Amino acid sequence: DPSAALRQGMIGLSKNTKVRDVVEKAPVSKDVVKRFVAGTGTADAVSAVRELDGHGKLATLDFLGEDTLDKAQAIHTRDTYLDLLADLADAGLTDGGRVEVSLKLSALGQALPQDGKKISLDFARSICEAAAIAGTTVTLDMEDHTTTDATLESLAELRKDFPTTGAVLQAYLKRTEADCRDLATEGSRVRLCKGAYSEPASVAFQDKGEVDMNYVKCLRVLMEGKGYPMVASHDPRIIEIAGSLADKNLRAADSFEYQMLYGIRPKEQQRLADAGNRMRVYVPYGDEWYGYLVRRMAERPANTMFFLRAVTGK
Numbered sequence: 514d515p516s517a518a519l520r521q522g523m524i525g526l527s528k529n530t531k532v533r534d535v536v537e538k539a540p541v542s543k544d545v546v547k548r549f550v551a552g553t554g555t556a557d558a559v560s561a562v563r564e565l566d567g568h569g570k571l572a573t574l575d576f577l578g579e580d581t582l583d584k585a586q587a588i589h590t591r592d593t594y595l596d597l598l599a600d601l602a603d604a605g606l607t608d609g610g611r612v613e614v615s616l617k618l619s620a621l622g623q624a625l626p627q628d629g630k631k632i633s634l635d636f637a638r639s640i641c642e643a644a645a646i647a648g649t650t651v652t653l654d655m656e657d658h659t660t661t662d663a664t665l666e667s668l669a670e671l672r673k674d675f676p677t678t679g680a681v682l683q684a685y686l687k688r689t690e691a692d693c694r695d696l697a698t699e700g701s702r703v704r705l706c707k708g709a710y711s712e713p714a715s716v717a718f719q720d721k722g723e724v725d726m727n728y729v730k731c732l733r734v735l736m737e738g739k740g741y742p743m744v745a746s747h748d749p750r751i752i753e754i755a756g757s758l759a760d761k762n763l764r765a766a767d768s769f770e771y772q773m774l775y776g777i778r779p780k781e782q783q784r785l786a787d788a789g790n791r792m793r794v795y796v797p798y799g800d801e802w803y804g805y806l807v808r809r810m811a812e813r814p815a816n817t818m819f820f821l822r823a824v825t826g827k
């Protein structure tokens with residue numbers, strides 16, 4: 514399957530630091546990045562979500578970064594989230610969870626050789642505390658399958674004190690239907706996405722059709738359950754099915770939400786919001802945009818061409 518090969522290759526590129534350094538330094542990259550990334554600093558992030566809020570959309574902010582093996586970097590990530598939450602609260606954007614934050618435990622040191630899991634959990638806990646003070650909450654992004662158990666364990670710990678902390682489950686993983694059953698409980702927020710990493714056939718469906726089918730199966734479990742489903746997809750078929758599953762389960766418009774990425778299908782985001790749905794936009798910001806962007810390219814060759822043309826000036 515050529516698109517699977519391209520995807521694999523692109524994801525490989527996302528780990529290549531030489532390529533990353535060249536691309537990050539290409540001046541034109543910055544303009545292209547703007548389409549998918551809200552800027553580099555906290556002020557950029559706050560102004561992007563203020564604009565979304567003005568148009569009736571919810572947001573979740575992601576300070577870009579992942580896979581750190583440097584404790585100082587993990588501390589910097591934690592502190593950036595703490596500052597961000599304070600600024601969002603000052604701007605009046607956090608009450609009722611209108612703007613929340615998404616975290617990657619690997620950016621908070623989950624893979625540090627010494628006590629990584631504990632450090633990332635402690636840092637995530639500080640961010641959950643700051644979010645609660647600001648009147649909002651946190652969602653833990655899900656990364657590659659080697660981290661799923663550790664991330665779900667950290668989630669369970671955080672939910673003891675901060676029960677609204679959200680999880681992400683990935684429909685490409687074979688285990689996910691069972692995880693959805695476990696998490697489809699009262700007060701539990703679950704973002705269901707297809708999954709963005711390159712995973713082996715032993716744990717993940719490789720065929721797009723199978724991933725889509727599993728997405729629908731998992732979504733059915735979440736919509737029938739007692740939790741709060743967050744439908745993270747740009748796929749028109751998935752969005753339509755989510756609407757009918759919500760109707761079938763007599764779910765009120767405020768008992769689930771749609772989620773899409775910043776810069777992807779913005780008109781559809783507005784249409785869903787204008788129709789009275791809860792629509793949350795995932796807004797990444799910061800300097801470390803390379804890995805994030807390459808995963809978006811891998812999903813959609815049209816974006817890749819747009820990006821490469823701009824980088825090469827052709």
Ligand code: FDA
Pocket residue numbers: 653654655656681683704706707708709710745746747748749772773774777778794795812813816
């Ligand atoms: P897919 O990529 O299969 O596209 C399906 C269809 O959607 C396309 O055929 C097209 O019709 C439409 N479409 C897609 N992109 C488009 C574009 N640029 N323009 C126009 N139409 C487009 N992953 C992960 O592993 N861990 C995580 O924590 C998260 N978090 C997360 C949060 C949120 C809010 C979102 C939306 C996504 C994630 N993801 C994620 C990423 C996710 O796993 C997945 O890689 C992408 O959302 C792409 O999958 P889609 O469901 O959008 O469909």
